[in-house]
Amino acid sequence: MSKTGGCQCGSIKYELTGTPKMLYICHCKDCQKQSSSAFGMSLRVDPHDIAFIQGEDRLKTWDTRGEDGGLKRCVFCPDCGTRIIHGSDNPDEVISIKAGSLDDTSWLDPGAHIWLRSAQPWVAIDRDQYRCFDREPED
Numbered sequence: 847m848s849k850t851g852g853c854q855c856g857s858i859k860y861e862l863t864g865t866p867k868m869l870y871i872c873h874c875k876d877c878q879k880q881s882s883s884a885f886g887m888s889l890r891v892d893p894h895d896i897a898f899i900q901g902e903d904r905l906k907t908w909d910t911r912g913e914d915g916g917l918k919r920c921v922f923c924p925d926c927g928t929r930i931i932h933g934s935d936n937p938d939e940v941i942s943i944k945a946g947s948l949d950d951t952s953w954l955d956p957g958a959h960i961w962l963r964s965a966q967p968w969v970a971i972d973r974d975q976y977r978c979f980d981r982e983p984e985d
């Protein structure tokens with residue numbers, strides 16, 4: 847079954863054509879700022895496993911540096927600002943789909959919570975159920 851997603855205004859639509867590797871929930875300050883919320887959701891997929899159905903030529907990018915100093919390429923809808931992808935400047939590197947942009951999010955199943963040292967104190971996480979890291983895990 848294919849999984850589709852897109853931005854808030856509907857300009858950008860995509861389809862996941864492969865199986866995601868893993869979903870992690872990131873509580874770092876960057877993800878809080880980017881999402882204007884409590885945490886970010888990153889669904890790790892092979893870059894060849896996302897196909898744009900609509901609006902690929904409209905996507906805008908903005909480059910920043912991650913906690914590790916590496917280049918982070920942020921891909922978003924220029925009309926409504928929805929962040930779709932976090933990647934790098936290497937087109938073959940695994941990317942993160944911002945999982946809240948999926949049309950159906952009911953199947954999402956986090957594998958880990960990271961950067962818990964900056965998590966909102968009221969975000970309750972079952973530490974027996976999820977792999978938890980105070981910072982970025984080594985792997």
Ligand SMILES: [Zn+2]
Pocket residue numbers: 853854855856857858923924925926927928
């Ligand atoms: Zn949009």
Ligand SMILES: [Zn+2]
Pocket residue numbers: 872873874875876877878886961
């Ligand atoms: Zn983060």
